[in-house]
Amino acid sequence: MKKLVNSPSLVVREMLEGIARTAPHVGVLGDENVLVRKGLPAPPQRSVAVISGGGSGHEPAHGGYVGQGMLSAAVCGEVFTSPPTDAVLAAIRASAGPNGALLIVKNYTGDRLNFGLAAELARSVGIPVEIVIVADDVSLRGRTERHQRRGIAGTVLVHKIAGAAAARGDALAQVAAIARSVAENLGTMGVALDGCTLPGAEQAGFRLAENEIELGMGIHGEKGVERTVPLPARELAETLLANIIDELALKSGERVALLVNGLGATPEMELAIIMRDAFESLNRRGIAVERAWTGTFLSALDMPGCSISLLRLDDARIALLDADTEARAWPGVGTLNLQIRVEPADGGSSLLADDGAPQVPGGSEVWEPRLKPAFDAVAHALLQNEALFTDLDTRAGDGDLGASMSRAAHAILAVPQGALVTPHGALAALGAALRRAIAGSSGPFYATALLRASRTLAAHAEPGARDWAAAMRSAAAAITELGGAKPGDRTMLDALAPAVDAFENGLNAGQPVGEAWAAAVLAAGQGAHNTAHMTPRAGRASYLGERAKGSPDGGAVVVACWLKALQPYIGAA
Template sequence: MKKLINDPKAVVREMLEGVVTTSRHLAILRNENVVVRSDLPDKPNRKVAVISGGGAGHEPAHAGYVGMGMLAAAVVGDVFTSPSVDAVLAGIKAVAGQAGALLIVKNYTGDRLNFGLAAEIATSEGIPTEVVLVGDDVALRDTVSMERRRGIAGTVLVHKLAGAAAEAGLPLSDVARIAGKAAADIRSMGVGLGTCIVPAVGHAGFALEDNEIEYGLGIHGEKGVRRTLMKSADEIVDDVLDVILSDFADASFPACALLVNGLGGTPQMELAIALRHAVGHLERRGIKVERAWCGNFMTALEMPGLSLSVLPIETSRLELLDANTDASDWPGNGAIRYPIVLADEELLAADNRPDLPPGLLSNILRSVALTVATALERAEGELADLDGKAGDGDLGASMVRGAAAIRNLPQASYATPERLLSDLGTAVRRAIAGSSGPFYAAALVRAASHLKGIEIPDEAEWQTAFAAAIQGIADLGGAKRGDRTMLDALYPALDAWIKATSVPHNPHEAFSAAVFAASEGAAMTASMTPRAGRASYIGDRALGVPDGGARAVSVWMQAIEAAFAVSCCR
């Protein structure tokens, strides 16, 4: 794996220098990898200093949580390696005053030893220092005793509670009590979808097949406690929460805070999907989620996966979680808005259009539309592949969403051609994002306007509507012939249809000529340099592959022809 680094031995220092460069209230100690608040008052006037840290590779933890209302300092070791006693001691001496210091330590042997010894030395030198261990990882409940469990992402919530308590001016004993009780109450568990690579090592610590996931792994690139086949996001969330909630034993609580934490390589999109289901799962179990956060809080370099943390809360904890902080990577108070799903007033509004009886073409129109939907669904893989070679690869999925929009149309939409095209334009606009949705919606709106009031259009009227649809696409996007877009299938189709109808002809054969021309036009885009759309960004590198949008045109036109042929034979 390629990494954007210089010397593997210098990654931690260079990373921390980058962090403090963009933060006005932070500084880094000259001789140790310790990030400190630079806005603290003189030592006699300082409040309790909350300090945490550990190995690097967990960013934004821990330096991202240094700030008013959270940590006074973060002590950072090499990647996945505990910092030294001297580094921890330097951090304590840099930020602690007469009120003392609280060290929040994840429950790993190296961290316990180094932070613990530093606390003893600091206390012996006149700086009252206490230690709170966090062992929130429930995955190890059948492997080690509770006091030996690892500390993972739930530690960040302990930072927040302790930091807020310290900022409120509470004495060290109270800050330590609040942090210790939270550490004892919080439960977390992680799931890995892949591995990570430590810069100094250069290879992953274990391997996962594409169809495998690892339950119960920590935050250091190590294996978990159980390996299974890949599951859906909802199933994974259910599995994790089942373990977490069962670990509370007989303890019941009506409300909680939820942390959905990415391990470094999981997109925010997927974390939000997990958050959505986790909130619902907890509510179904009678636990109201009062606060929830979703993002990267304590990572394992670039590992894909997530962890969930559940912390029972009551009024005092809620106040501390909501307390202000200027730590750069704390995302806010995480308030949940209920109801979570808001109804769209436009969708709830009654359709005031008259409910027309089915027209003479109703059954034929529905048959054609459903045939198009099936064709687009079958072409998903091909269209995704073509689009992926010149764009972002979402065309296949977009056309499948368009097919779903067709299938969801009510029977009333087939009353007249105008009603069908108008309703489909609205449905497609809502169903398909990106560029395809607006283009097809514009085409359908233009075509519908040209068929207004016409119950049974003749061939010329269909042709006029088709031409108007093409012009709608051209007007909206600004492309023209030869730019390697869907228009390079549509314009040849229109030309061929007009030519075929200019002489005595069979209507089915005339439309078949248009379909053939669309297919030929789509194929010819492989030799065109793109001048519009996303493919234009890669220029000649798109040569040799047909345009996906043009190919989609040929797919649905072929489907119309096939349905037309069936209806003509009845």
């Protein structure tokens, strides 16, 4: 398995040195794999030290939370392995004074043993030490008692609150009591979409099939409570929350902090969707989300998946969550945006109608029954070929062409019939619809082309074939001006330009309109085919150069597709 490492045996040490290099308030403690706060006062003046840690591979935990207002030190074992007792003891000696140290330990046997022994050794030399065990995983609540459950991502909230309590000068017993109270009012449940791979391993420790997810997965790849089929984000968030809410016995009217945590390979896009759905679920239940954070806080190497944590809040806990910290991985105060929708400014009277389409005067009843079926045929052709467009774009681009054309098709089908009473009005409405529906480059290209063609037809109440040909010519020119491409650059123009030429040449030769259009369709298809042998000189495919050869340009194939879809409606009446 490909990893950006030098040697699997050195990953932890080299990682810690990299973290410290960009965190001036943090240092690596001698030869131990410990990150510790720099610049601590002399031992008699030190507040309670808050120390945590465990196996590495959970970054940014635990080293990312070292700093004033959070952790005094983080003890980092090998990947997914508890740190040795001596490393924990070294962290206590380096950061604690007479006021003592609080050890925050996730509920794993190795961590409990090594942190526990280190605490005894520290006490034996006169350093007061308290231990708080975090067992926030609710997934196995029907099978095990609370004290036997795992500690997972909610531990980060314990770090934050305990660190803030220590920073304001609370005594060790008080800091420990606050941390224990937080741990008792905290619940987390996660889901894995696949396994994770340790440095040096050839493959992931386990794999989930394409039609499987693991509910309740642990942060080291431990099995969860249920293997099931993938669920939409909304249902998944609901499932995780239902278990947490039931465990904490949360009622309507209570306040919570919400933490949506990525497990290492989950895009921010997906985490944001989970946050959206979790917030809405809690809101429907009457549970007030007072603070919320989304991101990767405690990962499992490169595992795809997430966890949701809820912490019951009161004013005291909110104040500690809001307190300042210099820990580099803490994202700051998790203030909620309760009003996320901003209404657009009133455009007043303009060229745009309420639906965003240009207003067009006049019209007749003849054009709508002619244009509507033709537009619908184009839309259906785009939908039928979505997979082809995606495949072609994946080979030379970012793979979004199929989805863009699907959105275009639905936008075409939704163009109101009232906008189709004049040819130029229909093209303007279609351009406005595609402008809103299609992201990326296709939207601006098609919208600009259609608006230019609309202006070309505006002088003709009943445009003929030559007027339509002129509109097509102006559309192609608009695309050239906007994108800078020309025929031969392996773009949509390599299908559109020869089609325009063929249509005009056919009309000039006296061919019936239907025959001239058939020639245009043939020319477009041949032009699209020829792009397979062209080196791209414009667009994203140009980054690939010669490697893009071998398959036709997706944009050109789309043009050939909709031109052919129009063929039964050209010159038929």
